[in-house]
Amino acid sequence: xxxxxxxxxxxxxxxxxxxxxxxxxxxxxxxxxxxxxxxxxxxxxxxxxxxxxxxxxxxxxxxxxxxxxxxxxxxxxxxxxxxxxxxxxxxxxxxxxxxxxxxxxxxxxxxxxxxxxxxxxxxxxxxxxxxxxxxxxxxxxxxxxxxxxxxxxxxxxxxxxxxxxxxxxxxxxxxxxxxxxxxxxxxxxxxxxxxxxxxxxxxxxxxxxxxxxxxxxxxxxxxxxxxxxxxxxxxxxxxx
Amino acid sequence: xxxxxxxxxxxxxxxxxxxxxxxxxxxxxxxxxxxxxxxxxxxxxxxxxxxxxxxxxxxxxxxxx
Numbered sequence: 678x679x680x681x682x683x684x685x686x687x688x689x690x691x692x693x694x695x696x697x698x699x700x701x702x703x704x705x706x707x708x709x710x711x712x713x714x715x716x717x718x719x720x721x722x723x724x725x726x727x728x729x730x731x732x733x734x735x736x737x738x739x740x741x742x743x744x745x746x747x748x749x750x751x752x753x754x755x756x757x758x759x760x761x762x763x764x765x766x767x768x769x770x771x772x773x774x775x776x777x778x779x780x781x782x783x784x785x786x787x788x789x790x791x792x793x794x795x796x797x798x799x800x801x802x803x804x805x806x807x808x809x810x811x812x813x814x815x816x817x818x819x820x821x822x823x824x825x826x827x828x829x830x831x832x833x834x835x836x837x838x839x840x841x842x843x844x845x846x847x848x849x850x851x852x853x854x855x856x857x858x859x860x861x862x863x864x865x866x867x868x869x870x871x872x873x874x875x876x877x878x879x880x881x882x883x884x885x886x887x888x889x890x891x892x893x894x895x896x897x898x899x900x901x902x903x904x905x906x907x908x909x910x911x912x913x914x915x916x917x
Numbered sequence: 918x919x920x921x922x923x924x925x926x927x928x929x930x931x932x933x934x935x936x937x938x939x940x941x942x943x944x945x946x947x948x949x950x951x952x953x954x955x956x957x958x959x960x961x962x963x964x965x966x967x968x969x970x971x972x973x974x975x976x977x978x979x980x981x982x
């Protein structure tokens with residue numbers, strides 16, 4: 678099964694077939710999510726209208742970690758089985774994860790100012806997410822430092838794997854340390870502590886963001902494959 | 918409408934959140950699509966060049982023999 682999809686040509690045939698469907702579903706879910714988030718969901722009894730920041734902030738924060746986890750797994754596969762497609766998936770993911778992390782930080786800041794009275798605090802949750810952002814930037818810089826990305830694959834994969842230590846720190850930072858940030862209210866043992874009128878737009882936005890990652894990921898993966906082909910063709914021209 | 922846009926006095930925090938997300942995600946999508954199209958068309962033109970050079974070199978070989 679793994680090997681069937683590990684072939685770039687076959688993988689891309691499947692990816693291109695699902696791409697338009699994913700794009701269409703992303704658009705529909707995004708519109709539905711925005712409609713519920715901005716027009717139908719109620720204001721919070723404590724936070725008022727600012728609760729609407731949650732529908733961007735929380736899905737973006739989930740994605741910032743999900744994309745990194747994906748990158749780390751792909752990097753491990755690339756390191757162990759030396760599969761070029763795995764390295765390409767990691768490289769294609771990094772800018773998407775960086776974008777989601779930046780959105781998390783900015784929307785968090787815009788939520789913190791009215792609710793906590795400050796744009797930023799150096800507490801465990803905020804600082805560990807800032808480190809995640811720098812890990813993405815460092816990874817992108819490292820990959821771009823090599824003319825041939827295949828040569829940079831190993832150090833980049835090691836950086837991605839070492840950085841994965843940060844993921845559990847982010848997740849549990851609100852339990853391990855005193856923080857202004859509230860603890861988990863959706864993904865927790867007792868079930869979500871949030872009313873369905875707010876949970877639905879949140880989940881719709883989260884699925885839309887995930888599918889957006891799939892869509893842009895496939896597009897960027899095709900770019901990576903094309904770049905590798907360009908390098909091979911140009912090598913063939915100078916030597917043949 | 919004005920009351921809705923005011924967002925209970927929090928307009929300055931809520932709308933920028935949605936704007937930043939929209940601009941960044943749209944920008945990322947547009948840039949990614951543009952890079953993909955540029956590279957894929959370069960692959961096509963390089964392949965065409967190679968095909969033409971191969972055809973040319975076989976013609977030369979045939980003329981020599």
